Amino acid sequence: VISQPAKILNFLRKQKYNADYELSARHGADTLAYIALLEEKLLPAMLHTFWVEVENYCNVTRPWFASRIPFPLSLYLSGKMSREALNRILLTRGEPPLYSLAEVEEQIYKDAKECLNLLSSRLGTSPFFFGNTPTTLDAFAFGFLAPLYKVHFPKVQLQEHLKQLPNLCRFCDDILSCYFRLNVSGLSPAGQEPVDANLQKLTQLVNKESNLIEKMDDNLRKSPQRPPRKLTILKLSATGDESSLLNRLSP
Template sequence: MAAPDELFVWEGDWGLPSVNSDCLVLLAYAQFSGAPLKVHKVCNPWRCPGGAIPALRTAHKEALWRPSDIIIHLRKQKYNADFDLSAKEAADSLAFIALIQQKLTPAVLYALWVEPKNYVEVTRRWYAEHMSFPLSLFLPGRMQRHQLDTLRLLRGDASLEASEELEKELYGDATDCMDLLAQRLGTQKFFFGDSPSSLDAFVFGWLAPILKCKLPNGKLQQHLKSLDNLHAFCANILLIYFPNNSAPRSGRSDECRDPEHVPNRRTKQFLSALAALGAMLSYALLTGMVSVQHGHKGAVEHSGLSHPHQDDDEDD
């Protein structure tokens, strides 16, 4: 029997199986279609295929990263959450998914990764606390720049920066999208009846983090909670398909399968820090940035190292 495909996703928190929307979409789609994936919940992208999360490693050792490519691969393996949809329903599903990507996705990215208070107090803090040293120093900042580039691409604006005007526009589009989704869902359990589809996976993936995460700037969350059917829709999916994620966790999770979560973690982190310091001093000596003066009790003469500048990633 062939080994199952392996899906690598960010670990969960806040009562969610993952904190990342793309990961949530894929996890939900796999559940809805019955795909027998081996799921790895991780917090170190460098230990995933291609250094990216989410990622899928197929049974033939091929790697996929884009959610759309992963879903297409699952469909080719006969795991299709849209199998029972009519032609009209399939067309409606594609139209609403495009609407989500155009109107809702930019607002969620902005709320989590660009809005200053939310990013500093929640997003950056969460990822830094769940990563090992030294990744926690620079990787959250690199991730923020990547998300900002994604937002600029979605908006078609290379000079896009955080502002009240941009926030108002993005949140306005997102609330309109939520209203349309709530109207389409109505009193149904899922968007096309009693069985979930890919549209349900996308709606859940992009709404659940906003619904469950406690953000200082919670404008999107306030509107979402006012739409009772969408609120119940997300809660229902969590209850039925992810029952083990009913309670939020604080701090680091035992689910995370990174080296930082094994026994003697503090000792290994300390040794890693010593190794990094040794490498820095070796480089400084080899390049002449630090020179050892003989005959003066081994005094060390510093050349521009008295007040080192922090890396930009640490300031993000």
């Protein structure tokens, strides 16, 4: 299981999937710069919104994660993750002149809003950050923006600011509709393209083969079992002619 963004991207590149293949060197440098900006400016506010803000944590994050974590980890793992998020915020942003938690919170939300403004300015009216094709930066930015945009929080300070940037909201909606939804008929809402027919045929074939194998196993279990036959052991007498006996046994 690979769960960190950088590790996921490295894994995909090793599998010969690279969304940045056609980017110029300048765009590649911009990608690294904006990813660093997201991790430095937006991530602390995201951690605070999900894991430290009391109302959000108690009403959304903890029940959400606890429902997906097996017992008994569900009893304490969410609290451990909340404490780790707070410690990370204080260790990275709680330096002078920011001494109190209230001052740290004010600063991280200010930085996050500036980061969202920069992303909105960079995106402009384009469907993606570098034109008409999604790249690593689009995937990385979507991973930050979509949860913030879609989750229903009691405290919505950062979410309200995001919803005032319509191009970032449109960016999230477009990606969700193009890549993450299928309706009941198996058609993609983006262009109503049918699901790959070859994949459906292959799935049906695999299911038929599995059913056939199961029936064969059942028949074998129900068939009468006979003990294996004993092999006849030939003993040669010390006085017998071994060569004549072997000749009689040969075809």
